Every structure is written in C-alpha cells, then in structure tokens.
Amino acid sequence: MVGARPNFMKIAPLLSEMRGRRRFDAKLIHTGQHSSPEMSEAFFKDLGIDSPEISLGIGGGSSNDQVARVMQALEPLFGELLPDLVLVVGDVNATIAAALVASKANLRVAHVEAGLRSFDRTMPEEINRIVTDALSDYLFTTEASAEENLLREGIRRDRIYFCGNVMIDTLMRFRDRAAQSPILEQLGIEPGSYAAVTLHRPANVDDPQKLRELLEMLECLADRVPVVFPIHPRTRKVLESEGFEARRVKIIPPQGYIDFLRILSAARLVLTDSGGIQEETTILGVPCLTLRENTERPVTITQGTNRLVGTEPRRIFQAAEEALSGATVARGKPALWDGSAAPRIVEVLERVL
Secondary structure, three states: OEEOHHHHHHHHHHHHHHHOOOOOOOOOEEOOOOOOHHHOHHHHHHHOOOOOOEEOOOOOOOHHHHHHHHHHHHHHHHHHHOOOEEEEEOOOHHHHHHHHHHHHOOOEEEEEOOOOOOOOOOOHHHHHHHHHHHHOOEEEEOOHHHHHHHHHOOOOHHHEEEOOOHHHHHHHHHHHHHHOOOHHHHHOOOOOOOEEEEOOOHHHHOOHHHHHHHHHHHHHHOOOOOEEEEOOHHHHHHHHHHOOOOOOOEEEOOOOHHHHHHHHHOOOEEEEOOHHHHHHHHHHOOOEEEOOOOOOOOHHHHOOOEEEOOOOHHHHHHHHHHHHOOOOOOOOOOOOOOOOHHHHHHHHHHHHO
C-alpha cells in the first residue's frame, strides 16, 4: 500500500481491514510527499495508524520532480519486496508513480477511487487519475459516473468494482470522537456560527493576484459570519511571500484529522477547492461551495450538499450569502457511502488474489 498525506483517510480503513485478515501481509509505504508535521505525523496519530514500515521522505518539489523521486525510490523497493499487489489510492503524485513502477515490474495494481474525472487536463491530478487507471488491474469506484468514465476509456467491465467510498468509512469511524474535540472552544467560535475555508489548488493560490482577490472576498464574508481558514502550507507560503495580511479572517495552522473534522462538521458553511471535502460535507449535511470550474465528484452535487461556484469572487460571495440564507438543500447520501467500503474492497482482493 502506497500513500501520501491526503490519502491517509483512505488508507486507514483498508489497512485496518487487511491486518484483521490472516491472508494479507500488508506493508504501508509512506512517500512523505508532504513535509508538514501537521499534515503527516498528526494524521497517523489521529487515525490510529501504526508507523509505516517504510518511509521514503520525498518532501516537496514540482509535480514531475516528486513523481521521478518516488519512482526512483520505489523501483528497488518493489524489487526487494516482490509484492503480489500494489494498492494505490486517490490521485496524488505518489499514486501515479507507484502505478508506473509496479506496472513496469509486471506487478498487479489496484486503484482505490478510480474513474473520477474533472475533464480538465490542466489539473495535475487529472493526468494522475487517467494514467493510474490505465495501468491498474483492479479499479474500485466510489460513484456511478466513475464506472461510466472507465468504460468510455476502454477499461473492461470485469476489472471495475463499485464498492463505495473509503473516506466515508474513516469519517463515520471518527465522527463521535471528533465531536469531543475542544478545538472550537480554543478558537472561540460557536458550533453552527461560522464558515470554514480551505484553499490549496494551484489555480487558486499560486497566482498572488488571484489569491489576494479571494482573500479580500473572504474578508468581506467575515463581516457577515466568522470565517475560519486552516491554511495549507502551499497557500501560506504565497501569502507570506506577498505580504498579505488577514484582518478579520481567522487564519489557523493546518489541523490534525480529528480537530479538522470537528471544524468541518460544526460549520454553517464550507468553502473549498478540495475534492475530499466535497465528499465529507455531503455526509455531514453541511452546505459546501466548491471554488472550482469543475469537479470530479459530480455525485456530491446531484445527491449531496455541494455547489460548484467557480473562482470569480463576486459569484462566490453571492453563493455564500444564498447558502447562509438557507438556500442549500441536502439531497441524501450516495449509494454505498455507508462506512463499509473497505470490507467490500478487501473481500474482492481476497477473491482475485
């Protein structure tokens, strides 16, 4: 199993399920694609994951640089371990790197969260998804549109398995524990009284002028409702380099999973460019505005609480005001987002291996 920080929530239930069955000898390889302690060690602790058997310590860098260094580290490792299967999750650089190395070594590859498509190839994650799916032997999907995308791309139906969403397994497991987190009291905010924000996509944060416009919009929103912004290291770096200062928005460090889940679940509104948060707010029933022009998770719009609002600040602010007035309606949970995706995936792997 190969993972990076954004995928801890997906790996945790799979690892737990495999280690509870005698037929598996699962080894976790942590690439270290993200170097912030809050975004790695804290997640292991919160999710109850033992220290990984192997840590690569790749760190930051450009997308291509990360992929190259992960591949160089994994090639001799796979040659030594000779695994029966390499399981990858999500769409980060570690995912495509592991799939490439395993495929070239004639090792079987399983991709969890396969088939998601934004149809925007300017997103590095979209390239990662397409290539990983093309190389995978077993493709586990989270929603119906994913299977449709894979079939359209020529993937055989007998390689596709609709098993649900493992991120929701983790959310449901830790939801009660998160409710006991003191983070809201520490921040001085009341449940249901604030908007939570996350921004990390290059299209939103790498251009200083674009980020400034979004921050100014959030400052205006903070006049309407308190705004809490757990800031991604990538976003903080741009803010600090440009000398941006938030006056009313409450910018806080990256949070561990439990504290962040508490912030998310008690929010009145969430504004994000994260794919995973679109899924989590759907289950939590919290109105979500996605600050992108597209989403690879359409089920969060058709059945969840998500609304795609683009990246133009005026449009975002208007959508936020509408959501705060109660205009967003939850439409129910997607099929198989029930907390049991990991057992279904592992049962398939037991069968095919």
